[in-house]
Amino acid sequence: MRINTNVAALNTHRQLTAGSNAAAKNMERLSSGLRINRASDDAAGLAISEKMRGQIRGLEVAQKNAQNGVSLLQTAEGALNETHSILQRMRELAVQSANDTNTSSDRVKLQAEIDTLAEEVSRIGSSAEFNGKKLLNGSFDGTFQIGANQDQNMSLKIGDSQSYSLGVAGSVGIEQSSTVTAGTTTKGDTLKAGTYSVSDNGGVYEVKDENGKVVASSTTGLVFTTKAFDGAAGDDTFTFKQSVTSGTLSFDGTTVTAKASFTNSGLEAGTYTYQASDNVLLDAHGEVVARSGDGVKFMGSDGTQVFAATVGLTNGDTLKVGGADISTQAAANTSITAINTAIETVAAERSKMGAVQNRLEFTNNSLSTTAENLTSAESRIRDVDMAKEMMTFTKNNILSQAAQAMLAQANQQPQAVLQLLR
Known part of the structure; x- marks a missing residue:
């Protein structure tokens, strides 16, 4: 008989510890509702569950x-x-x-x-x-x-x-500054009363008569120099206050007049105002809808032309775009x-x-x-079966209590040695 080493007590203590640990895990799962609370519970199951x-x-x-x-x-x-x-x-x-x-x-x-x-x-x-x-x-x-x-x-x-x-959306109309005029003299009689057209010929704006003959030209659209009948530069000029780069002109023998017209290629129906300081066209809410470098051609935010004028706009000019024409x-x-x-x-x-x-x-x-189906599948992997876990907890709890009782008995065994010492 040995008293320094109580093998029975050691064995019972090991069983008690194992039972207590198992019961503790059971309680953890029952309280959390999860079968996998940490990776050590089921490493593969945890990885699959997290992906799900x-x-x-x-x-x-x-x-x-x-x-x-x-x-x-x-x-x-x-x-x-x-x-x-x-x-x-x-x-x-x-x-x-x-x-x-x-x-x-x-x-x-x-x-x-x-x-x-x-x-x-x-x-x-x-x-x-x-x-x-x-x-x-x-x-x-x-x-x-x-x-x-x-x-x-x-x-x-x-x-x-x-x-x-x-x-x-209809065409563009102008509500202000609908025409521009220029005084002229006709010393060489190169410009006769009548109607003329203006067109852009590679950056030179040419004025042609009804027969297509060039009678005046300008590089700016502001100052036009007339041409004599032989094609040489004439003696006369006429100057506009606003650039004229296309469209038609009329001459009554004293005054040259250009009437503004527009080509709508992107302006929505509404009212717009030209702001010369920034060369921009503003809508009714003051938002910029187009920009221009010369007051003649206006580009949208995407760089495409939204409309063009035959007469350069002046500050404060108001444009009106109506609906489909039923006039x-x-x-x-x-x-x-x-x-x-x-x-x-x-x-x-x-x-x-x-x-x-x-x-x-x-x-x-x-x-x-x-x-829903994935949630059900993930639940089967990660969630605990409460009934089964409670059954296992009850078993482990009873085993733990039994081991505790047996440990008490095993601790009493060495006292039998005292009987030999009497």
């Missing part, structure tokens, strides 16, 4: 992305619904104006409504936005991330639905087709948006189902 969690959380965000995409499309489509209504009204007015029971004054009033409606089409197209992003001015070319992984996305480009792009029977008849085309364009755009919206709604349902 990444997928699940990514799918949940993708659902939100799809829902936001639907909201964006609903916003854009709602705005186009109003554009459609306006275009239908414009078509009614064009059909009405095409009837010659209308007088000129009637058509003036019809044109005024068309102009106002065209401005509203432009306003809707320029102001419709979602989260600060413009939707209908042609700038929206976005990508919706509708999956949890790289490249699981879809793209959408929304067309320009403003008046010019739809073909319902005459012939013009109204032509505008019916133009407005029909605009209606079809908007209908096609709305149809595209509706298709994409339906796709996103189906995508959202698919993402929801996939996330």
Whole structure:
């Protein structure tokens, strides 16, 4: 019999420690609800579970992305619904104006409504936005991330639905400084009363008569020098206060007059003001819509020409862009087709948006189902089976209590040595 080493007590203590540790793990799992609380619980299971969690959380965000995409499309489509209504009204007015029971004054009033409606089409197209992003001015070319992984996305480009792009913006008219004049003398009688045209010939602006003969020229568009009948420089000049680089001139024998005309190649329906100090054209809200170096050719933000003038603008000149022309029977008849085309364009755009919206709604349902199934799979790996774990805890707890009792008995065994010492 040995008293220095109690092997039975050591063995019982080991069993007690193991049982206590096992019971402690059981309690940890029962209290957390997780089978894997640390990597040592199940290293492979933890790695698989974390990958699944990444997928699940990514799918949940993708659902939100799809829902936001639907909201964006609903916003854009709602705005186009109003554009459609306006275009239908414009078509009614064009059909009405095409009837010659209308007088000129009637058509003036019809044109005024068309102009106002065209401005509203432009306003809707320029102001419709979602989260600060413009939707209908042609700038929206976005990508919706509708999956949890790289490249699981879809793209959408929304067309320009403003008046010019739809073909319902009219020509540019000027409300101030509609003509410029220049005094002239005719010592050599090289310039006769009549009508002339101005054209750009490689940076030299030439004035031609009705027969196409060059009778004057200028390198600036301001000071024109006449030519004698033999083609040599004449004695006369006429000077404009504003540059004249194209268009027509009229001469009454004393004064040369240039009437301003414009080519619209991008201006939306609305009112604009020229600010000479910065050579910019401002819209009704004071925002820059075009820039010019000479007050004649104006470029948009993308570098393309939006309109050109035959007479250089002066500070404060106000330009007006109306709607489709219905001022005459012939013009109204032509505008019916133009407005029909605009209606079809908007209908096609709305149809595209509706298709994409339906796709996103189906995508959202698919993402929801996939996330649910992945969550169930991840739960089987990481979550604890409470019933099974409670059963194991009860077993380990009983074993721990039994080991504790047996340790007490094992500690009593060495006392039997005292009987030998009596």
